[in-house]
C-alpha cells in the first residue's frame with residue numbers, strides 16, 4: 001500500500017512539473033515581421049514593411065505614424081502575412097506630445113486588410129481579424145481610466161464605435177495610466193497560441209516589469225493576416241512612434257511531448273486544458289489500472305495455486 005501511495009505521489013509530481021515548465025518553448029526570430037533602426041536599406045526601402053499616410057521615418061530614432069499636429073493619419077504594415085501558427089510580437093512604442101489635451105491613439109492590427117487609411121485609429125472599419133487600440137482620448141466610458149488598451153475581434157461586418165470607445169465589441173482590455181509620456185521605454189508583447197490563448201503584456205511602469213493586460217482563450221485569428229500599426233489625430237494631436245518590432249515563431253522542443261516540434265504545440269505554462277496534461281493523467285490512470293489488474297491477477301493466481309496444492313494432497 002505504501003508503494004502504491006509512493007507511485008501516486010510520483011505521478012502527481014511529474015504531472016505538475018510538466019505543466020509549469022515553460023523552458024520547452026523554442027523561439028525562432030521572424031525576420032519578415034521584425035523592424036529595427038535604421039529601418040531602411042541602402043535604397044531607402046524596407047524589405048518587409050510598407051508605410052504610408054502621414055508616417056515619417058527618422059532612421060536613427062523612430063517611425064512616426066502621426067506627428068503632434070491636427071488631422072494626421074499614418075500606417076505601417078508588414079508586406080507578408082503572418083503565417084506562423086504560434087507567435088510572439090514584442091514592440092517598443094512611444095505616445096507623447098506637448099498638449100494637455102491629446103489624442104486619439106494608435107492601433108496594432110492582425111487583419112486580412114492592410115495598408116489603407118480609415119477612421120479606426122487610422123485604419124479601415126469593418127476589419128477582419130484583431131485590432132488592439134491604445135486609446136488615449138476618452139470619448140465616453142464613465143468610470144474607466146485612460147489610456148485604455150482594448151482588443152476587438154472584427155468579423156468584417158461589425159463597426160468600431162467611437163462614441164463609447166469601442167465598448168460594444170470589447171474582447172478584453174485594461175487601463176494603463178502612465179502609458180502615455182512614460183519615462184521608461186514603453187513596450188507591448190502580444191502572444192498567440194492558436195486555438196489556445198491570446199495574451200497582451202505591457203511594460204510602462206518600470207523597466208523589465210511586464211504587466212498582463214489581458215489573456216483570453218478560444219481566440220481564432222484569420223489564417224492569412226498582416227501585422228500593422230496605425231495612428232490617428234483629429235482636433236487633438238500626439239506623436240505616435242514605433243521604435244522596434246521583434247517577432248518570433250514559437251514551438252515546443254520537449255521530445256517527450258506527443259506533439260513536439262509541431263507548430264501547433266501548446267505551451268507548458270498554460271494550465272487550462274493543455275492536451276498533454278490530460279494525456280498525462282490518462283497515462284497515469286492506465287498505469288494505475290494495469291497495476292490493480294496485476295495485483296488482482298497475482299492474488300487470484302496464488303489462491304488457485306494454493307487450492308490446487310491443497311486438493312492434490314488428498
Ligand SMILES: [Ca+2]
Pocket residue numbers: 104135136137138139165
Ligand atoms: Ca477614444
